[in-house]
Amino acid sequence: MIMKVIDIFQETYSALTANKIRSGLTILGIVIGIGSVIAMVSIGQGAQGTIESSIQSIGSNLVLVSPGFQRGGGPVSAGRGSAQTLTQEDADAIQKEIILAKAVAPEISRRYQITAKGKNTNTQVVGTVGAYPEVRNIQIDFGSFITDQNVRSLSKVAVLGPTTRDDLFGEGTTPVGQTIRINRVDFKIIGITKSKGGSGPLNQDNTVFVPLSSAQRFLAGDTYVTAISIQAQSPDDMSVIQQQISGLLLSRHNISNPQLADFQVLNQSDIVATASAVTNTFTILLASIAGISLVVGGIGIMNMMLTTVTERTREIGLRKAIGAKRRDIGTQFLTEAVMLTFLGGAAGIGLGWVMAFLVSQFAGIATSVSIQSIFLAFGVSAAIGIIFGYYPARRAASLNPIEALRYE
Amino acid sequence: MIECKNITKIYKTGEIETVALACVTFTIKDGEFVAIMGPSGSGKSTLMHIIGCLDTPTGGEYLIDGHDVSKLSDDELADIRNRKIGFVFQSFNLLPRSSVLRNVALPLMYAGVEREKREEIAVSALNSSAFPEKFWRHLPNQLSGGMMQRVAIARALVNNPSLVLADEPTGNLDTKTGEIVLDTFQNLHARQGRTIVLITHEPYVAEHAERIITIRDGNIVEDNRNHNRRTANHDYEGN
Numbered sequence: 308m309i310m311k312v313i314d315i316f317q318e319t320y321s322a323l324t325a326n327k328i329r330s331g332l333t334i335l336g337i338v339i340g341i342g343s344v345i346a347m348v349s350i351g352q353g354a355q356g357t358i359e360s361s362i363q364s365i366g367s368n369l370v371l372v373s374p375g376f377q378r379g380g381g382p383v384s385a386g387r388g389s390a391q392t393l394t395q396e397d398a399d400a401i402q403k404e405i406i407l408a409k410a411v412a413p414e415i416s417r418r419y420q421i422t423a424k425g426k427n428t429n430t431q432v433v434g435t436v437g438a439y440p441e442v443r444n445i446q447i448d449f450g451s452f453i454t455d456q457n458v459r460s461l462s463k464v465a466v467l468g469p470t471t472r473d474d475l476f477g478e479g480t481t482p483v484g485q486t487i488r489i490n491r492v493d494f495k496i497i498g499i500t501k502s503k504g505g506s507g508p509l510n511q512d513n514t515v516f517v518p519l520s521s522a523q524r525f526l527a528g529d530t531y532v533t534a535i536s537i538q539a540q541s542p543d544d545m546s547v548i549q550q551q552i553s554g555l556l557l558s559r560h561n562i563s564n565p566q567l568a569d570f571q572v573l574n575q576s577d578i579v580a581t582a583s584a585v586t587n588t589f590t591i592l593l594a595s596i597a598g599i600s601l602v603v604g605g606i607g608i609m610n611m612m613l614t615t616v617t618e619r620t621r622e623i624g625l626r627k628a629i630g631a632k633r634r635d636i637g638t639q640f641l642t643e644a645v646m647l648t649f650l651g652g653a654a655g656i657g658l659g660w661v662m663a664f665l666v667s668q669f670a671g672i673a674t675s676v677s678i679q680s681i682f683l684a685f686g687v688s689a690a691i692g693i694i695f696g697y698y699p700a701r702r703a704a705s706l707n708p709i710e711a712l713r714y715e
Numbered sequence: 716m717i718e719c720k721n722i723t724k725i726y727k728t729g730e731i732e733t734v735a736l737a738c739v740t741f742t743i744k745d746g747e748f749v750a751i752m753g754p755s756g757s758g759k760s761t762l763m764h765i766i767g768c769l770d771t772p773t774g775g776e777y778l779i780d781g782h783d784v785s786k787l788s789d790d791e792l793a794d795i796r797n798r799k800i801g802f803v804f805q806s807f808n809l810l811p812r813s814s815v816l817r818n819v820a821l822p823l824m825y826a827g828v829e830r831e832k833r834e835e836i837a838v839s840a841l842n843s844s845a846f847p848e849k850f851w852r853h854l855p856n857q858l859s860g861g862m863m864q865r866v867a868i869a870r871a872l873v874n875n876p877s878l879v880l881a882d883e884p885t886g887n888l889d890t891k892t893g894e895i896v897l898d899t900f901q902n903l904h905a906r907q908g909r910t911i912v913l914i915t916h917e918p919y920v921a922e923h924a925e926r927i928i929t930i931r932d933g934n935i936v937e938d939n940r941n942h943n944r945r946t947a948n949h950d951y952e953g954n
Contacts, residue, residue, distance in 0.1 A: 314824050321812045625808040628769060629870070630797020630825040632790045709769050712804065 319642045322615070330647065333611040337651025337691065338658055340601030341684045345659020347597040348680045350666060351590025353673035358582045362575065364503050365511065366444045368409075368539040369575040370549055372397075372556065374531075375568055391531040392569045395519065397556060398535045404555055407548045409540050412439040413532040415522050421515060423475040423487040430471050432489055432515045434522020440500075442538045445511070450483040450498030458518040463525070465494035469502045470513035489515065492525045542576070549574045604651065605691040612644050612699035623703050624711025637704035644696020645689055652688025656681055717766065717878060717910075718742045722775035722785075724761050724933075735761040736772070737933040743912065745877070748904040750913040750924035750941075758933040760882075763914045767800055767880045768792045780877055797825050801871025801879045805886035807863040809855035809870075815841070816851045819869045826874060840873040841866075843907065844899055861892030868899055872909070879903070879911045885920055897923045901946065919945075 323330045374393055398413035414435040421428055437455040439445065445452070448469070457464055465487055467475070476482040486493050494517060503511050523530050539548045553565065553572050562568055616623070623636055663674040724736040735758045743749050753759040764770035765777060768784055771792070777785040779799050787795065796802075801822075809818045820837040828836065841851060846865050855863050864884060871879050881900065885893030901923060903909040913924055921927050922945045929937035 311824075311827075311830075313830070325812050621806075621808060622810060625804075625810070626821075626825070627793060628767070628796060628802050628808075629822040630793050630874075632793045632825075634790075635825060709764055712808065 315639060315642050318639050319646050322619075322643055323646060329611060333607050334647055334651040334654065336604030336607040337601070337648050337688055338604075338655040340597070340604040341652050341655025341688055342658030342662060343597035343600055344594055344687070345656055345676060345680055345684055346662035346666065346674075347593035348590055349659065349663035349674040349676045350672055351586060351593050352677055352680070353663075353667065353675045354589065355583060355586035356675055357673045358586060359579055362579050362582060364444060366442055366536065366538060366575065368542050368545060369442065370537040370539060370545065370552060371573040371575070372401075372535040372537070372552060372570055373573065374533065375570045391529065392560060393532050393535060394530060395523075395532060397559060398532065400555060400559060401535065401537060401552055405537070405548060405551050407540050407544045407551065408537045410438040410442045410538045411535060412436055412442040412537075413519060413535045414439065415519060415527055415531070415533050417527060417533075419490045419526065421471070421475065421487055421489050423482075423485065426475050428471065428474040430474075430513050430515060432517060432522065432526065434517050434519040434526065436519050439516070439536070442536045443511075445503070446501040448499045448501040449481050450496070452498055452500075453516055453518050458520050461520050461524060462518055463492065463494045463521055464497045464518065465489070466498040466500060466516040467496060468500050468512040468514040468516075471515055472499050474513075487515070489517070490526050494521075545574050545576055601687065601691065605648070605695040608644055608647055608692065609695040609699060611647075612640060612696055613702070615643070616640065616699050616703045619703075620706065620711045620714040623706050624708045624714065627706070627708035628712060633704040636706075637700045640700035640703045641693065641696045644700065645692030648688040648692030648695075649685075652685050655688070656684050659684070716743065716745050716778075716780060718776070718778040719766070720776040720778075722762075722765060722772045722777060724758075724765065724770075725773045734933050736765075738775070739930070739933070739935055740775075741928060741935060741938060743878075743910065745910050746904070746908045747926060748900070748911045748913070748924045749926045749928060750915060750921035751928045751930060752915055752918065752921040753930040754916055757931045759914055759916070759930050761933075762930065763880065763882055763912075766878070766912060767802060768795045793825075797822060798874060799877045801874060801876040803864065803867050803871050803879065803881035803884045805883040807855070807860075807867050807887070809863055809866055811855055814852050814854060815846070815858070815866050818855065818866055819873055822870060822874045836873055837869070840869040843872060843903070844869040845902075859892070860888050861895050864888065864892075864896045865899060868896070868903075872903070877910060879909055880914070881911065882914045883916070884913070885915075885917075893920070897945075 372393065374391065395413055398411050401408055402411040412435055414433050416431055416433040418429055419432045421430060435453065436458050437453060440447065440452050450466070452466055453464065467482070472480065472482060475487065476485070481499065482496050483498065485496050487496060519532070537548065537552065539545055549572050553568070556570055557565060557568060560569060626636060660676055663676050666672055667674045719739055719741050722736055722739045723734070726733045726735060739762060751759055751762060761770070765772050771787070772785050775785065776783055779795065784792065784795050810821065813821070816834060816837050819840055820833040823833040823836060844865050846869055850858060850862065855866065858866065884896055888896060897920065900911050900913065904911050913920065915921050922941060922943070925941055925944060927937070927939055927941050928935055
């Protein structure tokens with residue numbers, strides 16, 4: 308006859324509450340272990356979320372064509388990105404021949420010193436076309452963006468990113484109509500873009516946009532472009548459009564071997580996948596370090612259970628004498644261990660949550676506690692209870708009742 | 716009814732064989748009150764373990780109510796102990812964190828009795844060992860030794876066993892409380908017709924039984940009816 312579940316829980320409750328301090332301290336090991344795993348995974352997942360959203364913010368269904376190696380003229384390679392063979396005509400050809408391309412925006416970007424009313428800054432100047440905001444997911448806060456008319460007429464107009472605006476004119480100002488000087492050429496401000504957030508190299512707010520033709524003529528003095536952004540019709544078209552663009556550009560550039568292409572075509576989902584792989588590794592690393600404390604906590608459980616079994620040898624002997632079977636005793640002690648880790652897991656999830664909250668509050672790192680990590684924590688704590696409780700429980704179950712009753 | 720037929724028990728430690736029971740044969744009928752007496756090292760503890768199904772004999776047959784239990788597995792023996800035998804130990808062996816009532820009901824838990832039913836049965840067992848109701852919810856360490864032993868007796872009775880096996884039940888008690896406990900056994904025997912086996916090394920304790928089996932060096936040396944039986948005339952009931 309096997310004990311009923313409610314009886315096992317009652318026995319467990321009275322055993323664990325008999326020595327509250329010891330049970331509490333043992334549970335603490337698991338609380339800290341589970342808490343750190345939850346907190347570390349939340350930091351990793353928060354970082355992943357931040358990186359993915361900044362990649363998404365540069366546009367949706369985006370394919371990027373950028374220059375590759377400059378080929379020809381001997382064995383010397385000028386390095387990746389050095390090629391100056393991408394042109395406005397390539398962009399026009401993509402627009403015309405690739406049906407899946409919804410919008411195409413070529414650009415030429417370089418850093419220049421920019422001055423306005425005595426203040427100056429050094430920032431990225433992007434010469435581009437009217438389709439750029441659509442492709443790169445940019446919104447206008449004040450005024451308007453560069454139009455294709457501006458591009459055709461070589462207008463000296465500029466659209467400022469909010470960070471550049473702040474640096475040159477001060478926060479919250481609307482300098483539409485004023486003039487900035489880029490590389491000793493005056494440009495009239497016609498608009499301000501909305502802030503997109505992000506930081507470091509992904510910060511797109513610290514930018515000045517000018518018409519592509521004006522940038523080529525007045526600033527770069529050349530006709531190549533440094534990148535072509537293409538927006539696909541739908542996410543499913545990404546790899547198809549990537550191949551079509553490669554094929555088109557290879558034939559336009561008269562290159563037969565794809566290995567020697569003087570450009571590279573990047574797919575936004577590839578970038579996301581790469582970044583995710585990096586942050587996943589990072590998350591696993593953090594979780595493994597935290598996992599060590601969980602194992603230590605589990606050893607604490609085992610230690611306590613072995614002590615308990617020894618202390619309660621006579622009790623075990625009595626229970627066996629009055630009819631408890633091996634399985635009754637084993638289940639009772641295993642339940643005790645699992646209950647300890649389970650309680651520790653529950654408290655640990657709370658602690659991890661608080662730790663994640665504090666990290667995002669005080670360290671400014673984005674964190675995210677997912678449902679999966681909570682379920683995982685519960686699963687892991689129950690598993691630790693079973694693994695580290697099994698040996699003590701088996702030892703209790705296999706005690707000889709005669710010797711157990713004689714134990715002093 | 717319990718029957719021991721040519722029971723032997725030999726312990727082996729390496730090459731050395733120790734004979735604990737040489738060849739023991741006796742029968743205890745239902746309703747008998749038997750004392751098994753002998754000095755320490757006589758084999759009486761070994762015999763107690765075999766009678767109590769805590770151990771199996773090396774040779775011979777041991778039958779409880781006609782069933783041979785000498786070759787059963789550990790778990791099967793646990794089941795027999797649960798259904799057929801009630802233990803009373805020298806050191807009481809009550810669970811310290813459980814109330815009197817829960818201690819008494821413990822064997823019923825392993826017998827798979829419903830929770831509601833258990834308390835009912837435990838109450839009647841406490842009543843039949845004359846245990847005062849006001850202590851039912853107390854923990855064992857709040858009770859005196861004599862009281863604890865009566866809780867243990869109630870626990871031994873709760874499964875309505877074929878045999879109550881008491882191992883030195885008065886060993887940890889002073890003479891007066893010991894007397895009360897022995898009275899309780901005599902009452903169980905006289906009024907409820909319980910089969911009781913009392914293991915002791917003290918002739919004084921053994922004299923409370925109606926039959927005394929004396930064992931020495933693994934053999935039964937005497938098996939007599941006890942003619943000058945001690946009876947208690949304490950009026951402890953109803954307190």
